[in-house]
Amino acid sequence: MIARSERGSATLAAAMATALAAAMGVAVVSLVVAVATRIELETAADAAALAAVAAAVSGEDPSPAAGRLAMANGARLRACRCPTFDGEAFVSTVEVTRMIDLPVIGERTITVERSAEYSIDP
Numbered sequence: 001m002i003a004r005s006e007r008g009s010a011t012l013a014a015a016m017a018t019a020l021a022a023a024m025g026v027a028v029v030s031l032v033v034a035v036a037t038r039i040e041l042e043t044a045a046d047a048a049a050l051a052a053v054a055a056a057v058s059g060e061d062p063s064p065a066a067g068r069l070a071m072a073n074g075a076r077l078r079a080c081r082c083p084t085f086d087g088e089a090f091v092s093t094v095e096v097t098r099m100i101d102l103p104v105i106g107e108r109t110i111t112v113e114r115s116a117e118y119s120i121d122p
Helices: 009-057 062-072
Strands: 076-081 089-102 106-119
Touching: 009 062, 009 076, 009 089, 009 106, 062 076, 062 089
Parallel strands: none
Antiparallel strands: 076 089, 089 106
16 A cells, blocks of 8 residues: 555656656757758758859859859858969868757757869879
8 A cells, every 4th residue: 555645756756757758859859950950061061162163163253153052952151262263273161051940949050161172183
């Protein structure tokens, strides 16, 4: 027989375990969303950097090309450091961002920087 002072203690323990499991679930979902977004941004940044190099080698302005590719991949071009193509080598460095809304944590900005290089070896 359960003592009167112990009645309901299992219910309280179950409620606390459920709340803890829910909090851990939210934390795991937030982590997965952040990691998946970062991977997508790395792809967008790689594509934007390569587009900048291709545009520069073709004699075009690299920044708009990088911006178009970043946007096509769900990112926003934050910076494009692309010097003038000298005919032999070119390095573009781009920075892309995306805002995400994480459960409980709220809005966060994820930023990724990537570089691409073109060179003519003798």
